[in-house]
Amino acid sequence: xxxxxxxxxxxFRKEGQNVTLSCEQNLNHDAMYWYRQDPGQxxxxxxxxxxxxxxxxxxxxxxxxxxxxxKESFPLTVTSAQKNPTAFYLCASxxxxxxxxTQYFGPGTRLTVL
Amino acid sequence: QKEVEQDPGPLSVPEGAIVxxxxxxxxxxxxxxxxxxxxxxxxxxxxxxxxxxxxKEDGRFTAQVDKSSxxxxxxxxxxxxxxxATYLCAMKRRPNDYKLSFGAGTxxxxxx
Numbered sequence: 085x086x087x088x089x090x091x092x093x094x095x096f097r098k099e100g101q102n103v104t105l106s107c108e109q110n111l112n113h114d115a116m117y118w119y120r121q122d123p124g125q126x127x128x129x130x131x132x133x134x135x136x137x138x139x140x141x142x143x144x145x146x147x148x149x150x151x152x153x154x155k156e157s158f159p160l161t162v163t164s165a166q167k168n169p170t171a172f173y174l175c176a177s178x179x180x181x182x183x184x185x186t187q188y189f190g191p192g193t194r195l196t197v198l
Numbered sequence: 199q200k201e202v203e204q205d206p207g208p209l210s211v212p213e214g215a216i217v218x219x220x221x222x223x224x225x226x227x228x229x230x231x232x233x234x235x236x237x238x239x240x241x242x243x244x245x246x247x248x249x250x251x252x253x254k255e256d257g258r259f260t261a262q263v264d265k266s267s268x269x270x271x272x273x274x275x276x277x278x279x280x281x282x283a284t285y286l287c288a289m290k291r292r293p294n295d296y297k298l299s300f301g302a303g304t305x306x307x308x309x310x
Contacts, residue, residue, distance in 0.1 A: 088241075115296060124206055126286065126300040127242075134296065142297070174241055178296075186232050186288075187298065189241035 087111065088190035090175050095195045097162070097169070105160045105193045107175030114180035116158035117187060120144060121172040130173075133158055134180055162195060170197045201225055204287055204301025212309050217274040221287035221301045224268065228289040228299070231263050233272045236284045236303065245285075246272065277308045 088109045097103045109116065118130040129142030133152040147166025152158055158177075162169045172194050176187040204221045211217055219233075229250055234242035246261040248254045248270075254261045262271040270289075274281055287301040 090241075117296070124302050126202070126204070126302040127288075127298075128300075129297060132296050172239075176241075180294075186230075186244055186247055188244065189234075191241045192239070194239070 088175060088177055088188060090173075090190040090193050092193060093191070095193055097195060097197050099197055100164045102161055102163045103195065105162065105173055105175075105195070107158045107160065107190060108156055109158075109175075109177045109190075110156060111177055111188065112155075113177035113188075114155065115178045115187075116152070117176040117178075118142075118148070118150065118158070118160045119174040119176065121174055121192075127174065130160065169195055171195060199224060200302075201299045202287065202289065202301045204304055206302050206304060208305040208307060210307045210309060211277055213277060213279060215277050215308075217272075217277050217281065217306055217308070219272040219274075219285050219287075219304050219306070221270050221289075222268055223270075223289060223299070225291070225299070226265070226268065227291040228268075229265075230290045230293060230295075231261070231270050232288040232298070233259075233261055234286040234288060236286060238283075242286055274306075279308045279310045282307045 091106045117132040119127040131150045133139035149161045175190040178187045233246040236242040251265045258275045260273040284303040286303045288298045
């Protein structure tokens, strides 16, 4: 089955620790995205990548970092610099170029800072 | 002011009722409009995708776009308990735009 997988489903972190969220897709999509979802605020774009070895900051990139070494993988690191990291994190992917219909989402990772 | 406004609800309806959801937006450049359904603790899934103004129907779902009023709607006919979810609107300006602008989502409960 083609799709997007995110792991872990739940993640707990102590203040001051960096954590990395995994996102893998087998849809052969070029573009991948990370969003953060907070109650009452909708989805906010953290980072996106159009091709391997290239990525751009979204609206709320501060305190986060990403890498895109493989087409299938786009891990997100939540650093200790992120002031309020407790949230639901969603990874998405899409085809690239003209007419790209929309983005397809993974099941999400819920991060809680203790 | 947010770029996309969506009433968070919650909205509770009896089974079989018509569910009416809507979003308003401020950027007149938006041309592509989407509705996503998100079950609790899951990722959003695409329901409808429309371009410019007009209606689009898919089974029990109808999406409407009124660009002159900067207003989009989603109607769910013959609602079922399985339709209980959060519905998110999203939009973008150009077909190859990577950035989607999302509403906050409306939580819907369909009572059996």
